[in-house]
Amino acid sequence: MQVNTTEVIDRNNRPNVSQRIGLRTFFMNDGAYVDPYEISSVQLFAESATLSPNSVLGDDNLVTAIPLMTFAASAPTAGGTMIHCTQPGATGPCEDAFDPDNYYPAPTASGIYRLSEGEYVVVLDQIEALSGWDYTTETQLAASSLSTVGDYVDLWAVKLNSASKYQIITSKFSLNEDTFFAFTEPLLLTTSNRLMNKHVRYGETIDIKVGTEVTIQNEDVTKSIQNIFKESVLTDAFITIKKVNQNPAFDGPFTVVPTTSLVGGTTPMDITGDNTLIYNWDTTTTIDAMTTQTFGSPTGTYSVQVKYTVLNQTIISPLFYLTVS
Secondary structure (H helix, E strand, O other), X not given: OEEOOEEOEEOOOOOEOOOEEEEEEEOEEOOEEOOOOEEEEEEEEEHHHHOOHHHOEOOOOOEOOOOOEEEOOEEEOOOOOEEEOOOOOOOHHHOOOOOHHHOOOOOOOOOOEEEEOOEEEEEEEOOOOOEEEEOOOOEEEEHHHHOOOEEEEEEXXXXXXXXXXXXXXXXXXXXXXXXXXXXXXXXXXXXXXXXXXXXXXXXXXXXXXXXEEEEEOOOOOOHHHHHHOOOOOEEEEEEEEEEEOOOOOOOOOEEEEOOHHHHOOOOEXXXXXXXXXXXXXXXXXXXXXXXXXXXXXXXXXXXXXXXXXXXXXXXXXXXXXXEEO
């Protein structure tokens, strides 16, 4: 996944202790993604330190212990001092505090970023000397405290609406070391893809899903290592979607969703823990900046192609086709 233009490893993609890790959380209410009214902080603890709730939470169910690392949105005032921001939709100095366009890898990049409605992320950067300020305990913290292999939790202090109290939402992640291997010959690694969507309706905003099967053909590679490659080993995934006009009276094909190298745009995809690539496509945006005389009807046949990196290989999939009706 990407935050701004920086590639980070999702928590489900077997991150190790020396990567930039995106700790992403989705908030839902009644089956729909929603933005919490406030997000005060994200605090990281070793899972072993949270086995008993009162070891980290006070009587008000808020964190009272000193965490390993804290993330909090902040913004400069007119005088240049930093203030603690909690509301994603706030105006004034805090207006851009949650904006992911303001993220770039740096020791001070300990913010909370809103990727889309109900989707937020913090970046545990194990490459930079990342640090953060914990407003609860008035303590300066360093992400290097999470430099060992193990299981961790991230505690999100959120207020779901203006009338509610703050509550703690807990998620888990692990830092691994079994992503490091040594081999005596190059890995013979192949991938195959399949498009899971075959038919969508015009007007839908739909997740385009492309499954990926990774195979290691070296006979002397153990099953335990082969199984790890069944989990996410893909990076830098991008998508191209084109309208294929079968009527010779119309022009085409038209690129409606570009990718970095194929046509010059930047359209990254999400990568799940089982190597599935996902792109959320709004079918109604297909004819922007185009004329209906040359483009034709927005319904019809579209081609889908993905591009991604696995180890030292850059893979471009075959063309897949789906119908928009």
